[in-house]
Amino acid sequence: MxxxxxxxxxxxxxxxxxxxxxxxxxxxxxxxxxxxxxxxxxxxxxxxxxxxxxxxxxxxxxxxxxxxxxxxxxxxxxxxxxxxxxxxxxxxxxxxxxxxxxxxxxxxxxxxxxxxxxxxAAGGFCLTETGAGSDPASMRTRARKDGDDWIIDGSKLYITSGDYAGVFVVWAVTDPDARPGKGISCFLVEAGTPGLVIGKAEKKMGQTGSATNEVLFENCRVPGSALMGKENDGFRVAVGELAGGRIGIASLALGVARAAMDEAKAYVKERRQFGKAIADMQGIQWMIADRETELEAARLLVLQAAWLKEQKKPFAREASMAKLFASEAAQKATYTALQLHGGAGYIQDYALERYARDARITTIYEGTSEIQRLIIAREVMKAI
The missing domain is CATH 1.10.540.10 (Acyl-CoA dehydrogenase/oxidase, N-terminal domain)
Structure with a gap:
């Protein structure tokens, strides 16, 4: 290989x-x-x-x-x-x-x-709702035909780049009588369309430079040409793209974790206690060894999932494995890096507390760690 x-x-x-x-x-x-x-x-x-x-x-x-x-x-x-x-x-x-x-x-x-x-500046991915996060099939946003147009009503939550996205991919129920997940369609809605209302940016724990907004659709009229793909086939599209998105979040988690560990390794080589650099102490070395091993394993999982996707092979299980492992490893790495800084890690003069806050969301968005475990188990059992 x-x-x-x-x-x-x-x-x-x-x-x-x-x-x-x-x-x-x-x-x-x-x-x-x-x-x-x-x-x-x-x-x-x-x-x-x-x-x-x-x-x-x-x-x-x-x-x-x-x-x-x-x-x-x-x-x-x-x-x-x-x-x-x-x-x-x-x-x-x-x-x-x-x-x-x-x-x-x-x-x-x-x-x-x-x-x-x-x-x-960016694109917006409008899927999540108040009652439809890990279960997007339960969405309540509706799109109904009116002549040659569609009228969208509802709200989406936690939409990345809502403030400045130029176009939004929007999922809405187009057949409310269909069983869950089967009556959903996908639309393109350009920023500035009447009835598309961007709510206030959320005040977040981390990743505060990226706007996260509620996006409202109030009698939002779009032409028939705004429908993407086949009518009532949008849920399949969403599930497929979420798998690809998990590769992105796994990579993001890995990047933040790498930054935190880089800071920690540099710090422990400089910080001296008991007459020597704390990097020379076995306890410190083992903490670094464990985190570095986990991050290397995470990187291999990420690249495997990415390669499978690139080769147009099934990759949903591998993407969930990568996202689960990398995001959980990032929690350990950022907190270990903070711990290795001692009291200094708790001070905002250092970047460690930002890394810890930025990494925290990676176990939640694009599917929580718990959802990733369900997906992995389902895919593993399907193969038996």
């Missing part, structure tokens, strides 16, 4: 790392304080101009065609500098992939170049 990256993948990873260090890292602390939105949007534009908003999108629509492995490497590299930028990039790539997978030719030609080229 060849674990070597291709020249293209290596170049993309190096470019993402350079941009992250030069542009994202200097802004991350300000974003965490709720400042620097204009600079954040400017960075998203730069990422788009460098091909990072359409890593798996066809070149004819402005994409990079680099594939899922390059996507995973990119999100990891960005997250080491700024988790808020990484999650925005990940979700925007998800939106683009949905449009390319099921959109009409007109939809792809209209919206994909705007996402991949930075015409839109």
């Amino acid at each position: 060849d674990f070597a990256l291709t020249d293209e993948q290596q170049m993309i990873a190096e470019t993402a790392t350079r941009l992250a260090q030069d542009r994202l890292a200097p802004l991350a602390e300000r974003l965490d304080r709720g400042e620097g939105r204009d600079a954040f949007l400017a960075n998203l534009k730069v990422l788009a101009e460098n091909g990072f908003m359409g890593l798996s999108i066809s070149a004819q629509y402005g994409g990079t065609e680099a594939g899922s492995v390059a996507f995973a490497l990119t999100v990891e590299a960005l997250a080491r500098a700024c988790a808020s930028t990484a999650v925005t990039t990940s979700v925007t790539n998800m939106v683009g992939e949905v449009i390319e997978a099921v959109g009409s030719e007109a939809q792809k030609e209209t919206y994909l170049p705007r996402l991949t080229g930075g015409g839109y």
Whole structure:
């Protein structure tokens, strides 16, 4: 088995790392304080101009065609500098992939170049609702036909990039009499459409630079051409894309964890107690060894899932394994890194407390750790 990256993948990873260090890292602390939105949007534009908003999108629509492995490497590299930028990039790539997978030719030609080229700052993925998080089939947002148009009513919750997304992929029930999951359709709704209302940004524990909003649909009229794919086939599309999104969040968790451990390793080499660097103490060494082993295992799981997706092979089980393991490993790594800093880790002068807060959500969004375990068990038992 060849674990070597291709020249293209290596170049993309190096470019993402350079941009992250030069542009994202200097802004991350300000974003965490709720400042620097204009600079954040400017960075998203730069990422788009460098091909990072359409890593798996066809070149004819402005994409990079680099594939899922390059996507995973990119999100990891960005997250080491700024988790808020990484999650925005990940979700925007998800939106683009949905449009390319099921959109009409007109939809792809209209919206994909705007996402991949930075015409839109980001894309929005409108699936979650108050009563439909881990169980999206229970959604209550409705879309009903009115002549040649559709009218959407309902609300979506915790929508990444709601404040500045240029287009939203929206799931709504189109056949309320169908059994759960079978009467749902998928729509494209452009920002500024009458009846599309962006609620206030949520005040979050971490990843505060990325806006997370409620998105309301109040008698929101869209043309018949806004329907993506087949009517009442949207749930299948959502489930498939969520699996891909889990690769992105696993990569993000890994990036944040790597950043935390980098800080910790540098600190323990400098910090001296009892006449020697604490890095020379066996207890410290074992803490680092355990975390580094877990993160290396997480990276292999992420790359396996990404490779399977890129090869168009089944990858749902592997994506859930990667997301579960990487996000849980990130909790251990960020808290271990904080512990290795001692009291200094609790002080905001150091980045450790931000890393711990940024990593915490990775066990929750794109499917909680508990949901990942259900998916993994289901897939394993299906194979028997």
